[in-house]
Amino acid sequence: MIQVEGLSKIYRVAEKQPGLAGTLRHFIRRRTRDVTAVQDVSFRIEPGEMVGFLGANGAGKTTTLKMLCGLIHPSAGEVQVAGHRPQRRQAEFLRRITLVMGQKQQLLWDLPPMDSLRVNAAVYGIPDAVARRRIKELADLLELGEELTRPVRKLSLGQRMKAELLAALLHEPEVLFLDEPTLGLDVNAQARVRQFLAEYNRRTGATVLLTSHYMADITALCPRVLLIHQGRLFHDGPLEALADQLAPEREVRLELESPVSADDLAGLGRLEQLEGCDVRLLVPRDQLTAVVAQLLDRFPVRDLDVTDPPIEELIGGLFRQGRV
């Protein structure tokens, strides 16, 4: 459904020194600099897949998403979405995709969502009867009722986002690009949006590419994850594989009956901490069971705990270290 081959985007940005002098200099002679937002990214997404798109702010997620929608022309590389080249923005292509942006809205602020929905129905050439049926179906799924007839400005953020989703899905797109669809929502509203997306995907078989800052969105919805860092594709595969790649070791915490020395623990993973009876070891995943068995065998263990660092922290740490 989506094929991306060697995709790159280079922006030309203005460079301006701070202060009045810098502004004046900038006004007279503009200096620009090329910034590579996306570099040589390739991937394929099959019909019906739900794929999570991860990356820190400025990693190139939104730029990639916009190239897939046809809003930005790629500097290099080939993109095919639903059999079309997005940058040509043919009507036939636009009818088959949708873009939801958590921080921008298309609904008219002063009017009930229903009015915006009617405009969209006309724009997409959906007959009134069909539009009414679809609105009802989607509203049921989204648990929207009389909110659709209340001015948008009087809706809560969660209600507004759900109405935005309805507006974006009225034309039954086959490919959904979702850019931070749960941004700023409370935990309940996030969960409801997630449930809806999963259900929508199940019912319609739509292909979904989702970016989110909330790891829960990704873990709940996306068996497959693309991780982009500094414009490059860093990982493409299951989320667990990413965890393995980022953190090949697991942490084993021990509480012993009696103190041990560091020498006693040699060969049982990497010693992180040793304070009397409390021990913290980092053990490669593939040796975990063997090491745990040995530990239990050789020491008087009072308590043993194996933890997996949360993926969120791993990715966060990765970005902080700039390790990629």
Next chain:
Amino acid sequence: MGRYWRTLRRFWGTAVAVQLEYQANVLIELLAVAMSLSGSLFLLSLFYGPDQTLGGWSWAQALMVQGLYTVFDGMATTWLRPNLGAIVTHVREGTLDFVLLKPIDSQFWLSLRTLSPAGLPEIGLGLGLLAWGSHQAGVVFTLSSFFTVLVMLLAGGLILYSLWFLIAATSIWFVKTWNATEVLRALLASGRYPLNAYPPALRLLFTLVLPVAFLTTVPAQVLLGEAAAPMLSAGLALAVLFFAAARAFWLFALRFYTSASS
């Protein structure tokens, strides 16, 4: 085509609904129109004593020009300002993305999305002023003069729209273009007096560079029988030319659009 027509009806339906959400606003805008018109009539009357002319134009003839100007100003209020002004906002806030992702012509959407009824009374007043001034100036109403007015208004509206749209489209590069549209409005305001009232250099500017003359003075001259029918065709040709330029420029601008970063 049916889809565009249905979309347009929905566009304007929602636009009127938005206006009605703010009743007080509608009243205030109506008041502003009345004040502005009476102000400019007063100003015009200052130039005229008994039997005086302005650049060879009598009071009644000048009223025709003033009427035409009022019609175009109403057009700007009703149609151009709400729509083309929003382009800047769309670019700045990145919501142009939503427009570009719709399977409908983006220029159509941006140019006709909304409508502010506040300018409609102004258009009515302008037409009334034009009719009254023409009557006073001894213009004989025929079917052909009615047709002439209609064509000239359409051509003028198209010229004004195209100029305005061209400026608004540059917001794709400069993001802020309010100043430029203000200059355009000020130039349009120069059309409220007959062209001959201005020094020759400005006359040339208003005819050749910014065809303000074709909006107000030329239609009045055609009605008065002082300018021949070829002027009518010239106005029409100019309108088509400007519209084609605006269209081409928009398609060019879109190629440069990279959308505001999230």
